[in-house]
Amino acid sequence: xxxxxxxxxxTQTIADSDAVAVERTLAGDRDxxxxxxxxxxxxxxxxxxxxxxxxxxxxxxVQEAFLRAYQKLGKFEARANFGTWVYRIAANYAIxxxxxxxxDEARKVEPAVREEGIENDPVALVHDAAPTxxxxxxxxxLRKQMEIALAALSYSERTAFVMRxxxxxxxxxxxxxxxxxxxxxxxxxxxxxxxxxxxxxxxxGRGTQARAMGTES
Amino acid sequence: MKHMTEEQLIAxxxxxxxxxxxIAQHLAACEECRAELERIEAVLAALDTLSVPNPGDDYGRxxxxxIAPRLPERPARWWQEWFEPRRLGxxxxxxxxxxxxxxxxxxxxxxxxxxxxxxxxxIRERVLVVAVGDHLSKSEMFLVELSNAxxxxxxxxxxxxxxxxRRAEDLLEENRLYRQTALQEGDQVMASTLDELERFxxxxxxxxxxxxxxQLEKIRQKIEARGILFKVRxxxxxxxxxQKVTTPAPAQNDxxxxxxxxA
Numbered sequence: 001x002x003x004x005x006x007x008x009x010x011t012q013t014i015a016d017s018d019a020v021a022v023e024r025t026l027a028g029d030r031d032x033x034x035x036x037x038x039x040x041x042x043x044x045x046x047x048x049x050x051x052x053x054x055x056x057x058x059x060x061x062v063q064e065a066f067l068r069a070y071q072k073l074g075k076f077e078a079r080a081n082f083g084t085w086v087y088r089i090a091a092n093y094a095i096x097x098x099x100x101x102x103x104d105e106a107r108k109v110e111p112a113v114r115e116e117g118i119e120n121d122p123v124a125l126v127h128d129a130a131p132t133x134x135x136x137x138x139x140x141x142l143r144k145q146m147e148i149a150l151a152a153l154s155y156s157e158r159t160a161f162v163m164r165x166x167x168x169x170x171x172x173x174x175x176x177x178x179x180x181x182x183x184x185x186x187x188x189x190x191x192x193x194x195x196x197x198x199x200x201x202x203x204x205g206r207g208t209q210a211r212a213m214g215t216e217s
Numbered sequence: 218m219k220h221m222t223e224e225q226l227i228a229x230x231x232x233x234x235x236x237x238x239x240i241a242q243h244l245a246a247c248e249e250c251r252a253e254l255e256r257i258e259a260v261l262a263a264l265d266t267l268s269v270p271n272p273g274d275d276y277g278r279x280x281x282x283x284i285a286p287r288l289p290e291r292p293a294r295w296w297q298e299w300f301e302p303r304r305l306g307x308x309x310x311x312x313x314x315x316x317x318x319x320x321x322x323x324x325x326x327x328x329x330x331x332x333x334x335x336x337x338x339x340i341r342e343r344v345l346v347v348a349v350g351d352h353l354s355k356s357e358m359f360l361v362e363l364s365n366a367x368x369x370x371x372x373x374x375x376x377x378x379x380x381x382x383r384r385a386e387d388l389l390e391e392n393r394l395y396r397q398t399a400l401q402e403g404d405q406v407m408a409s410t411l412d413e414l415e416r417f418x419x420x421x422x423x424x425x426x427x428x429x430x431x432q433l434e435k436i437r438q439k440i441e442a443r444g445i446l447f448k449v450r451x452x453x454x455x456x457x458x459x460q461k462v463t464t465p466a467p468a469q470n471d472x473x474x475x476x477x478x479x480a
Contacts, residue, residue, distance in 0.1 A: 204263045
């Protein structure tokens with residue numbers, strides 16, 4: 001899992017310190033909110049980027065998430081975790097943002113390839129072998145297919161997949177963002193992985209086909 | 218040996234499987250399922266490698282500089298949220314419920330004079346029956362319109378469904394409220410119908426703004442396959458019946474009133 005997992009003590013210290021900052025903000029100390037913004041911006045950006053797949057949208061999601069968090073701070077429950085709360089607000093806004101965005105094929109496929117470049121392409125690190133022109137071409141193609149496959153998911157599927165698989169969120173947390181039951185959220189994660197697999201298996205498995213599942217042998 | 222389904226293996230990999238121990242035991246013994254799990258893992262591992270750009274060490278400061286001028290002096294109190302434009306619809310619905318409750322109360326008073334006492338529960342029941350009935354008839358209309366959409370599956374032209382998404386979102390807000398109430402009241406049939414309707418509305422609300430005719434066709438098929446429209450109609454009809462039972466006949470009341478006035 002890529003999500004950073006701080007130690008239990010560290011998490012508790014951050015949560016306590018967040019609670020103090022929230023209290024001070026509610027008491028009228030606007031600068032106390034700055035602490036929260038600076039502490040949680042990176043995590044929120046990572047989630048927003050993974051959901052929107054482009055930097056300008058991700059940055060807008062981050063700003064809007066903190067603005068909304070500030071506006072709704074009166075509703076924040078003292079026992080809750082501010083990091084999780086703002087994370088949820090960001091996920092909700094990212095869904096809204098994706099909805100607003102008109103379909104633009106060029107945006108979906110091209111920017112990430114241009115932005116990172118072949119030299120920094122992490123896909124190239126998957127297979128530990130010499131970067132032959134053929135391998136580089138394959139990796140660029142795989143990367144392109146992954147962007148297409150992610151863009152083809154519905155917003156709830158992409159949200160569920162990013163939150164569960166890439167960010168390691170609990171199913172209950174995903175259900176809250178999707179405003180659904182835990183069972184439905186679990187089902188959405190499954191549907192997302194199934195669709196991604198269908199789209200990417202030929203590129204990842206190099207021609208190997210999935211077997212018909214649930215069969216007997 | 219019966220193999221694991223794809224769903225079970227994905228749930229196992231994602232750590233959300235209900236029978237984790239049983240699947241692990243099967244995997245230990247079944248080479249074919251292990252190979253299938255590895256294929257799933259290979260796809261997921263490739264997706265893990267999609268990088269996220271580093272926004273920079275001072276990104277937090279940058280975000281603060283961007284939002285600080287837009288922050289109000291103090292965070293809003295919880296009740297102020299109710300006056301946001303997007304909440305006004307819900308406020309309208311609550312106001313309508315209160316009016317219905319008031320009218321129901323007036324009817325009860327008349328009943329009381331006629332030696333018929335309506336309990337608080339009956340009033341509550343009437344209010345719910347009217348409000349949920351109204352919600353279901355709006356939902357039915359929405360489902361009928363979607364069912365009657367005539368996309369040409371061979372066409373590649375995208376269909377804009379943003380208006381339908383907005384309607385689905387509006388219905389969703391009300392639907393959640395009524396589903397929770399039905400659950401609290403122990404009305405399992407109503408709760409289950411509303412739950413199914415909610416899942417469908419969520420699917421529509423979370424679809425992209427523009428979809429292909431084939432995707433629209435899938436939405437239509439979903440309505441038919443799940444029998445949502447049928448269930449909504451049945452529950453709606455039942456509510457109409459309940460409404461007739463719980464609401465006293467106006468003609469009788471009017472005549473009683475006239476008799477009273479004459480006297």
